[in-house]
Structure formats: structure tokens, C-alpha cells
Amino acid sequence: AAAEFNWEDYLKECSAVPAPPKCFKQHKVPPKNEFRIGMKVEALDPRNLTSTCIATIVGTLGPRLRLRLDGSDNKNDFWRLVDTNNEIHPVGHCEDRGGMLQPPLGFRMNASSWPMFLLKTLHNAEVAPGHIFRTEPPAPPKNYFEMGMKLEAVDKKNPQLICAATVGAVNGDMIHVTFDGWRGAFDYWCRYDSRDIFPVGWCAMSGHPLQPPGQMWGPPSSRYKARVLNVPPPMASSKSPEVVPAKNTGSANSSPTKSGSSRSGR
Numbered sequence: 001a002a003a004e005f006n007w008e009d010y011l012k013e014c015s016a017v018p019a020p021p022k023c024f025k026q027h028k029v030p031p032k033n034e035f036r037i038g039m040k041v042e043a044l045d046p047r048n049l050t051s052t053c054i055a056t057i058v059g060t061l062g063p064r065l066r067l068r069l070d071g072s073d074n075k076n077d078f079w080r081l082v083d084t085n086n087e088i089h090p091v092g093h094c095e096d097r098g099g100m101l102q103p104p105l106g107f108r109m110n111a112s113s114w115p116m117f118l119l120k121t122l123h124n125a126e127v128a129p130g131h132i133f134r135t136e137p138p139a140p141p142k143n144y145f146e147m148g149m150k151l152e153a154v155d156k157k158n159p160q161l162i163c164a165a166t167v168g169a170v171n172g173d174m175i176h177v178t179f180d181g182w183r184g185a186f187d188y189w190c191r192y193d194s195r196d197i198f199p200v201g202w203c204a205m206s207g208h209p210l211q212p213p214g215q216m217w218g219p220p221s222s223r224y225k226a227r228v229l230n231v232p233p234p235m236a237s238s239k240s241p242e243v244v245p246a247k248n249t250g251s252a253n254s255s256p257t258k259s260g261s262s263r264s265g266r
């Protein structure tokens with residue numbers, strides 16, 4: 001049986017250093033998750049950020065919540081940290097500010113049935129109490145990331161996963177997140193203060209599962225080659241790369257690499 005992944009041995013094997021905690025917009029101690037499945041919250045519609053909707057907690061992993069917008073389907077679930085202040089709030093927050101709750105994009109019913117749907121969905125609902133929403137950590141004052149540093153990062157194509165990753169490039173306020181042992185298809189650019197990136201050890205500390213590097217077999221010498229020698233691709237867009245969907249998702253790209261150094265598939 002293959003040895004279980006642990007960062008300490010892996011870092012030695014790669015002669016790599018973890019990105020220090022000061023790089024990240026994350027609390028030093030991961031926040032406690034007191035949310036329970038079935039609780040309702042207000043959430044910005046990820047597909048339409050001007051809308052505040054009602055969402056139900058349909059799952060949790062460590063300090064992360066799996067959310068589903070009421071009146072939407074089950075194909076558009078999304079994940080938020082319990083300390084995401086601007087995108088999730090207790091029920092009542094929107095109306096307190098004179099706003100109106102909106103149907104989600106792709107509301108299953110006729111728009112005219114929204115007011116009644118809203119009444120029913122909140123009737124006898126278990127709403128998440130205000131005190132379990134955690135405060136957002138401060139953002140670092142600048143981009144402290146350096147090429148080659150290791151981290152843990154959300155796989156945006158499989159957003160329930162947090163995986164072993166490497167900073168492949170740095171450009172201004174942006175970093176290129178590359179997934180160890182996987183071809184480039186999952187890589188992305190994000191801001192240094194993204195909430196989707198975490199220091200090495202965060203998963204272990206927060207009780208969240210960690211996806212080890214893609215390919216754990218092969219001779220030890222070929223396993224985890226530094227990927228930093230590879231030339232990173234240009235940034236997709238300087239405007240809002242976090243929301244630019246990747247274009248190339250062909251299956252040829254989505255298999256583990258035979259060695260950590262392979263970066264074909266682009």
C-alpha cells in the first residue's frame with residue numbers, strides 16, 4: 001500500500017517551502033463550524049451577485065459550507081467559508097437594509113410564484129443564528145507569495161476539493177495556482193487575497209480532507225519534480241481572472257500526470 005501523504009516528507013522530497021501564513025487572507029486558527037445541515041442563510045447568488053437569495057446548508061466540510069439556493073436545482077451548489085462576511089448573512093439581513101430577497105437565477109417556477117415560494121420556504125425554517133457567522137480575516141497588505149511556494153488550494157472545477165498546490169508564477173497582485181501531479185487543466189490565476197487558498201497544514205488543522213498530489217506511484221525520483229522550472233502560461237485576463245471560466249477542459253487534460261514535472265495538455 002502506498003504511504004499516506006504528509007506535507008513534511010513531501011516538502012523534503014520536493015525541496016520546497018510552504019508559503020508562510022502571512023501570505024493568506026485566512027485566520028491563523030481555522031474558524032469553528034457550528035452550522036448544521038438544513039439551516040437557512042441569506043447568500044449572494046454566485047451567478048448574479050446583485051441578488052440576495054435564501055440558501056440552505058446541504059453539506060459541510062471543516063469550516064466550509066455547501067450551499068444550495070432555495071428554488072434552484074441541485075446542480076449549482078457552491079461552497080463558502082463560515083467566515084465569508086460579504087456573501088453569507090443571517091436571514092433578515094437583507095430586509096433590515098431595505099433590500100428585497102430575490103429568486104435565484106434559474107428559479108424553477110414562474111416568477112409570479114416567488115413571493116409565495118419565499119413565504120413557504122421560510123415558514124418553520126431553521127435559520128442559522130447570527131453568532132455562528134464568523135468574522136472575515138484581514139487581507140495581507142501585499143502579495144507575499146513567491147514562485148515555487150507550496151499551499152493548499154480549492155480545485156475550482158471540483159470545488160469540494162482542497163488540494164496540494166504550488167505557486168507557479170506571480171504577477172502583481174495575482175498568483176498562478178498549479179496542482180501538484182496534475183496537468184495544467186485545473187490551474188488558475190487568482191488574487192493573493194483569494195479565500196480559495198490556504199497555508200500548508202490548514203486542512204489538517206481544520207478537519208477538512210486534503211487531496212494529495214495527483215500521482216503517488218512511479219520511482220521516487222520521478223514522483224514530485226519541481227514544476228517551477230516550467231514556463232507558466234500568460235494570465236487569461238487582467239480584469240477578473242477568478243471568474244473567467246477555463247476554456248480547455250478536454251478529458252486528455254484531466255488525468256494525473258505520470259511525473260510531477262509533466263505540464264503538457266495545453
Ligand code: MLY
Nearest residue numbers: 155163179182186211254255
Ligand atoms: N476525476 C476528476 C477529478 C480531478 C481532480 C483534480 N484536482 C485534484 C486537481 C478528473 O479527473 O477530472
